[in-house]
Amino acid sequence: MMRTYEAFFNQLKSVGIQLNELQKQAVTHQGGPLVVFAGPGSGKTTVLTCRASYLMQVVQIEPRHLLIVTFTKAAAREMSDRLASLPGMDAIRAQSARIGTFHSVFLRILLQVMGSVPKLLEDREQRQVLRQLLLAAGKEGSPEETAELTAKIGLCKNKLIMPQQIRAKKQENIEFKKIFEQYEEWKQEHHRWDYDDIQVACYRLLAERPDVRNEYAGRYRHILVDEFQDTNLVQYAILKMLSTKAELTLVGDDDQSIYRFRGAEVDYLLSFEQQHRATKIVLATNYRSAEPIIATAKASINHNQKREPKHYTGINRSGERPLLITPSDEHREAVEIAKRIDRMLQNGDSSRNIAVLYRTNLQGQAVVEQLALRSIPFSLQESEDQFYRRWQVHDLVCYFKLACNLSDWDSFKQIVNRPNRFINETGLQTWLVSPTQNTDLAQLSKSPLVPRQPRHKLQELTWDLKKITGMSPQEALRFVRKKIGYDRYLESFVAQTGQNRQTVFEPVELLEQIVRPFGSVADFLAHVEKLRSAIDQAGGTDNGVQFMTFHRAKGLEFKTVFLVGVVNGIVPHNKSLSAKHGMEALEEERRLFYVGLTRAKDRLILSAPKQYRGEKVKQSPFLKEIADTIRLAEVGP
Ligand SMILES: Nc1ncnc2c1ncn2[C@@H]1O[C@H](COP(=O)(O)OP(=O)(O)OP(=O)(O)O)[C@@H](O)[C@H]1O
Numbered sequence: 001m002m003r004t005y006e007a008f009f010n011q012l013k014s015v016g017i018q019l020n021e022l023q024k025q026a027v028t029h030q031g032g033p034l035v036v037f038a039g040p041g042s043g044k045t046t047v048l049t050c051r052a053s054y055l056m057q058v059v060q061i062e063p064r065h066l067l068i069v070t071f072t073k074a075a076a077r078e079m080s081d082r083l084a085s086l087p088g089m090d091a092i093r094a095q096s097a098r099i100g101t102f103h104s105v106f107l108r109i110l111l112q113v114m115g116s117v118p119k120l121l122e123d124r125e126q127r128q129v130l131r132q133l134l135l136a137a138g139k140e141g142s143p144e145e146t147a148e149l150t151a152k153i154g155l156c157k158n159k160l161i162m163p164q165q166i167r168a169k170k171q172e173n174i175e176f177k178k179i180f181e182q183y184e185e186w187k188q189e190h191h192r193w194d195y196d197d198i199q200v201a202c203y204r205l206l207a208e209r210p211d212v213r214n215e216y217a218g219r220y221r222h223i224l225v226d227e228f229q230d231t232n233l234v235q236y237a238i239l240k241m242l243s244t245k246a247e248l249t250l251v252g253d254d255d256q257s258i259y260r261f262r263g264a265e266v267d268y269l270l271s272f273e274q275q276h277r278a279t280k281i282v283l284a285t286n287y288r289s290a291e292p293i294i295a296t297a298k299a300s301i302n303h304n305q306k307r308e309p310k311h312y313t314g315i316n317r318s319g320e321r322p323l324l325i326t327p328s329d330e331h332r333e334a335v336e337i338a339k340r341i342d343r344m345l346q347n348g349d350s351s352r353n354i355a356v357l358y359r360t361n362l363q364g365q366a367v368v369e370q371l372a373l374r375s376i377p378f379s380l381q382e383s384e385d386q387f388y389r390r391w392q393v394h395d396l397v398c399y400f401k402l403a404c405n406l407s408d409w410d411s412f413k414q415i416v417n418r419p420n421r422f423i424n425e426t427g428l429q430t431w432l433v434s435p436t437q438n439t440d441l442a443q444l445s446k447s448p449l450v451p452r453q454p455r456h457k458l459q460e461l462t463w464d465l466k467k468i469t470g471m472s473p474q475e476a477l478r479f480v481r482k483k484i485g486y487d488r489y490l491e492s493f494v495a496q497t498g499q500n501r502q503t504v505f506e507p508v509e510l511l512e513q514i515v516r517p518f519g520s521v522a523d524f525l526a527h528v529e530k531l532r533s534a535i536d537q538a539g540g541t542d543n544g545v546q547f548m549t550f551h552r553a554k555g556l557e558f559k560t561v562f563l564v565g566v567v568n569g570i571v572p573h574n575k576s577l578s579a580k581h582g583m584e585a586l587e588e589e590r591r592l593f594y595v596g597l598t599r600a601k602d603r604l605i606l607s608a609p610k611q612y613r614g615e616k617v618k619q620s621p622f623l624k625e626i627a628d629t630i631r632l633a634e635v636g637p
Pocket residue numbers: 017018019020023038039040041042043044045046047253256287288554555556557598
């Protein structure tokens with residue numbers, strides 16, 4: 001049913017959405033491209049959703065002529081739900097509009113035109129292929145080297161640079177070009193694509209086939225893009241081809257551009273007004289956060305030099321100053337945060353309105369463990385990166401499991417040569433073929449089948465494991481690391497692979513913290529099992545306390561936000577700072593921190609433990625920059 005301008009806004013008002021004048025202008029804008037440029041919480045996504053509804057209900061644009069691009073799949077789902085819940089809209093109508101990420105939109109076009117596309121490589125498969133190519137080129141193929149190569153190839157593709165375009169002079173670049181070429185050949189031979197190929201293929205399809213380009217350019221009358229600050233070259237190039245007959249609406253915030261390492265070009269946002277003679281609307285009210293949180297966020301981002309100055313104010317929502325806690329280590333940090341969350345829930349807060357955010361994946365784990373101990377529901381976004389799947393943690397848990405059950409052969413095989421006991425794997429297989437004779441490790445270590453040298457080693461291992469059963473998990477872990485020699489094994493791994501020592505030891509140091517509350521190894525193992533099923537159940541849902549990295553949190557908001565592990569070396573992250581562009585990297589890290597700060601509506605708690613991963617650490621330098629805007633709470637040791 002057609003609605004008038006007044007009726008549309010009155011209906012929005014009746015469901016509690018009262019847009020301000022600038023937002024209304026953005027919602028109703030017609031005649032030419034529009035860019036909405038504004039700080040966090042100012043209603044950019046709200047405007048985009050209301051504009052989509054307005055276009056359908058007042059301007060009478062058919063839903064299928066509307067394309068809405070979001071940054072993540074989760075954001076696309078959220079957009080679709082929000083749209084469906086607006087007055088006058090329903091699920092069917094909302095779903096008839098095309099809402100998706102760039103990747104999903106491009107894939108759809110490819111499938112419609114080509115019928116099918118090669119099977120996509122999963123991340124893990126892609127890394128395996130690249131590792132093999134590195135090994136064949138005489139490289140080490142370490143996880144870090146492989147990850148770096150994967151990222152570099154992705155970056156090239158996002159900038160539409162294929163191997164043939166690379167003019168390599170330096171040896172390093174010549175080698176990169178060669179492996180990149182081999183990788184592309186491998187995919188062609190095996191009829192596979194990686195994720196970035198979707199974008200490159202869509203670009204080529206539209207660039208090389210005017211018939212297809214015209215067909216798709218005529219399909220949409222309006223294209224709306226959220227989080228435009230993180231658009232890369234290939235996405236922008238396709239967007240331009242798709243929008244020759246459509247009106248573009250872009251919303252974004254240069255201060256929240258956090259994917260430059262993947263080729264995002266914030267200049268597309270900053271120069272859009274001039275280049276396309278677009279209307280620019282700058283929203284200036286932050287509806288999300290209480291005043292003290294806004295003050296803290298501003299104090300932080302004002303330290304960035306390369307940014308468009310923008311002024312925004314809050315809506316005078318009072319609140320407490322953000323709080324800084326400085327626990328002695330990450331175990332105390334986790335206990336302190338879990339206690340606070342427990343109290344909030346007892347006071348009637350809903351767990352899904354609480355988020356624990358961090359810079360790198362592992363950082364939420366200690367808090368997850370504490371919540372699990374208290375049976376507080378949680379949801380992990382990065383389930384693929386589970387702590388207990390880290391190989392180091394897996395090894396150590398296997399030691400514990402074997403200590404509790406000497407016939408756990410899977411655990412035994414996992415750790416038998418970690419540290420190296422010079423036990424021949426083929427020999428091992430033959431000794432283990434008759435498990436009835438060797439019902440457990442104690443028996444195997446006496447078996448006449450086993451030659452003297454390895455038998456001696458196995459006896460030693462059995463004695464050590466027997467000692468472990470009487471220890472607390474903390475003592476047991478120390479024992480495995482120092483006495484049995486697991487740390488030695490990690491050191492040799494670092495020396496052989498050239499991997500970053502800190503990265504290799506990090507999960508082990510964290511495990512030290514995690515085992516602390518448990519009285520026995522068996523208790524700890526029972527906890528691991530319980531946690532595993534809790535994580536499996538929680539995977540992908542958004543019920544319970546939300547755990548995610550700053551990157552994942554972009555676009556979201558929560559009543560209460562905890563930022564954990566805000567320490568030097570992590571915020572900003574050492575690895576990013578050691579990359580080539582010093583100042584740029586620091587500013588990107590600060591933007592990431594800013595994204596974290598600005599997710600909070602009412603309460604913001606930052607935590608900077610004094611000791612992290614077993615070592616004394618300083619607070620994040622970003623905390624000094626906001627020191628005047630936060631209050632400090634000391635907690636006990
Ligand atoms: N006119 C308004 N009146 C009241 N609340 C509003 C108004 N506009 C937006 N909001 C609310 O402000 C919050 C932030 O809005 P939204 O998520 O759209 O901001 P954003 O600019 O996209 O944020 P960010 O860039 O930080 O992701 C939401 O809870 C939204 O409902």
